[in-house]
Amino acid sequence: MSSRPLPTQSSDFPAWYGEVVRRAGLAENSSVRGAMVIKPYGYAIWEAIQRELDDRIKATGHENFY
Structure with a gap:
C-alpha cells in the first residue's frame, strides 16, 4: 500500500479516483x-x-448494442 496520502475527492476527483x-x-x-x-x-x-x-435498458423495451 502506498504511504502517500490519498488525494481528497472534493479537491482533485480524477487523482482521487485513479x-x-x-x-x-x-x-x-x-x-x-x-x-x-x-x-x-x-x-x-x-x-x-x-x-x-x-437489464434496465431491456426493461424499457429498448435493445442494447455495442
Missing part, C-alpha cells in the same frame, strides 16, 4: 500512456455493471 482504483487492485497503469489494464476483480465489477444496465 488512486482508489490502483490501491484497490482493480487496475494498473499500462505501458500505453493514459491507459490502464483492468485486473480480474475490476473486470468482474465492470461485467456486473454491464449486466445491470443491460
Whole structure:
C-alpha cells in the first residue's frame, strides 16, 4: 500500500479516483500512456455493471448494442 496520502475527492476527483482504483487492485497503469489494464476483480465489477444496465435498458423495451 502506498504511504502517500490519498488525494481528497472534493479537491482533485480524477487523482482521487485513479488512486482508489490502483490501491484497490482493480487496475494498473499500462505501458500505453493514459491507459490502464483492468485486473480480474475490476473486470468482474465492470461485467456486473454491464449486466445491470443491460437489464434496465431491456426493461424499457429498448435493445442494447455495442
